[in-house]
Amino acid sequence: MTQTNSRDTKQKILDAAIYLFNSKGFTGTSVREIANRANVNVAHISYYFKGKGGLLEYLVSHYYEGYLKIIEENYSHIQYGNTHDVLSKMILDLLHYQHENRQLSRLVYREVTVDSVLNREVMTTYLTKEKYYIKSLLEQGIEEGHFRKGFIPHLIIQLRSLLHMPYLQPQYMSEVLHIQPHEAYFVHQYYKELKLWLNSLLVDKFSQDRNLLAIR
Known part of the structure; x- marks a missing residue:
């Protein structure tokens, strides 16, 4: 062959x-x-x-290797821009990755909800790395004064839920909400909504400056 x-x-x-x-x-x-x-x-x-188990393991590993590559590449640009811009670009790239691999995305996200040896391996490798990069981005953004202070684990839960839900439950999206996440336009429309969430993390500079003047 x-x-x-x-x-x-x-x-x-x-x-x-x-x-x-x-x-x-x-x-x-x-x-x-x-x-x-x-x-x-x-x-x-x-x-x-x-065998079948090895096939599933390959699919999950292959998916998360591509997923993490996007996160790592975006994180490496932190030295060239602010944390808000880096996180914004990371979110867009992950949306595109999920859309391009939407059937595999659904499979992987569903499988990692099952208590299994494979899932525990995913948690201690890929998902731990994902948490490290996102947590580091948020911490640096807070330290630099770009992001408001918040409980970072909750922010990570929100971000992951917003990113994954359309591809974890495509039938709900199409049959209940009448939204078609498989259509190309969905990524750009949904990204606009995610930007609103991301902007909610930003420090309100106007209010901050006004408070400083009041203190003086």
Whole structure:
């Protein structure tokens, strides 16, 4: 099998697994079903991923590696701009990443709500790193006077909820709210709303200056 054919086979398996894990659940999906949908031999799944569990682990790890790369790249620009601009760009880039990988996003966010060995590994690696960068950004913003003081764990909960919910519950979005998160325009419209949340963290310089004058 050539290298190109190998990549094609792996991608077919991944695409099939994402679809079936989303529609039938991880436990409700068999290796044979994945192989049939991907139109490959069952042995290929064992060869490339060491079974269904290894396949899910690969999908989750691959997703969070890309997710964290975006966070790390944006965080590295902190020396060139203020924390508000860095966090704003990070949010936009993460929205685009989720949109481009929306089926995988839904699968990953759902799986990390399950108490499992894989989930605990994700918590102690990828999600701990995510917390470190976001916490550092918020702390630096508060220290520099860009952001108002707040309980940072609660701010992280708010940010993650705002970012992930549209891709964790796309059926709720489309069938109840009649919003289509799969449409390209959604990212730009939703980003405007997230900017309002982000701006709520900013220190009100006008009020701050007025209070200083009153004290004097």
